[in-house]
Amino acid sequence: MNSTSYYNENRDALFEQYHSHDPAIVHRAWAPRFLKDRKPGFACDIGAGSGRDANWLAGQGWEVVAVEPSRFREPGEQNAHPRVIWLNDALPEIRKLRALGHRFDLILLCAVWMHVPQSSRERAFRVLTELLSPSGLLVINLRLGRDEEENRSRGFHPISADELLGYARDRAVSLRFRDKLPDRRRGHIEWEWLVFEIPDFARTGRLRSGVGSRFLEETAGAPEDCQWRSRSGC
Numbered sequence: 001m002n003s004t005s006y007y008n009e010n011r012d013a014l015f016e017q018y019h020s021h022d023p024a025i026v027h028r029a030w031a032p033r034f035l036k037d038r039k040p041g042f043a044c045d046i047g048a049g050s051g052r053d054a055n056w057l058a059g060q061g062w063e064v065v066a067v068e069p070s071r072f073r074e075p076g077e078q079n080a081h082p083r084v085i086w087l088n089d090a091l092p093e094i095r096k097l098r099a100l101g102h103r104f105d106l107i108l109l110c111a112v113w114m115h116v117p118q119s120s121r122e123r124a125f126r127v128l129t130e131l132l133s134p135s136g137l138l139v140i141n142l143r144l145g146r147d148e149e150e151n152r153s154r155g156f157h158p159i160s161a162d163e164l165l166g167y168a169r170d171r172a173v174s175l176r177f178r179d180k181l182p183d184r185r186r187g188h189i190e191w192e193w194l195v196f197e198i199p200d201f202a203r204t205g206r207l208r209s210g211v212g213s214r215f216l217e218e219t220a221g222a223p224e225d226c227q228w229r230s231r232s233g234c
């Protein structure tokens with residue numbers, strides 16, 4: 001099964017199912033903290049599904065590009081908020097999105113990372129961070145499902161926060177938030193939320209020479225730079 005066939009085959013039923021979730025509740029772990037005082041700008045929702053979250057962001061004033069490679073995109077386009085445009089594109093290359101030449105203040109990947117094979121994930125992370133503007137946020141949530149049969153049949157790849165933290169460290173991207181929540185309906189699934197930020201060196205003046213892991217070493221543990229509640233390392 002490729003990463004879009006399930007969504008192509010079950011488009012209409014999934015539309016109902018995904019829209020039965022209130023996005024304010026889906027995003028309760030990170031959004032109140034990070035969106036409250038942030039002026040709405042350009043956002044991108046990658047693996048946008050049927051557009052629930054893209055419309056939710058647009059309703060708060062964001063201009064949104066919704067990127068979705070499956071036919072799940074079609075009802076999304078039909079029900080799009082006026083501030084949402086749709087693209088048929090996919091990770092890791094997201095060529096059409098990059099060709100737009102935009103930089104985004106917010107990039108959201110909600111329940112998408114497990115569709116990207118391990119061999120493409122480092123590149124995908126690099127491509128995503130290169131699309132962010134200074135102080136831009138990259139919000140990724142990881143579907144951590146314990147049902148091996150479901151993971152196999154849906155073609156989900158094993159993923160972990162630690163892998164992402166390694167990519168972030170290599171690219172001087174700072175982790176601002178990390179938290180894990182149980183799925184509200186299914187006991188075998190947890191969702192791990194990670195919020196990364198591209199440092200705005202012009203604003204903070206914190207990095208005087210060189211980039212890379214030194215930025216994280218300098219800022220790790222500083223409460224204003226890295227706020228998360230899990231046990232493993234930052």
Ligand SMILES: C[S@@+](CC[C@H](N)C(=O)[O-])C[C@H]1O[C@@H](n2cnc3c(N)ncnc32)[C@H](O)[C@@H]1O
Binds near residue numbers: 049068090
């Ligand atoms: C579990 S759904 C999540 C949809 C939406 N983000 C949400 O939270 O409701 C995963 C989505 O990722 C999309 N997807 C699969 N492979 C992808 C890829 N390589 N790049 C971008 N999106 C992908 C699927 O088509 C599907 O719409």
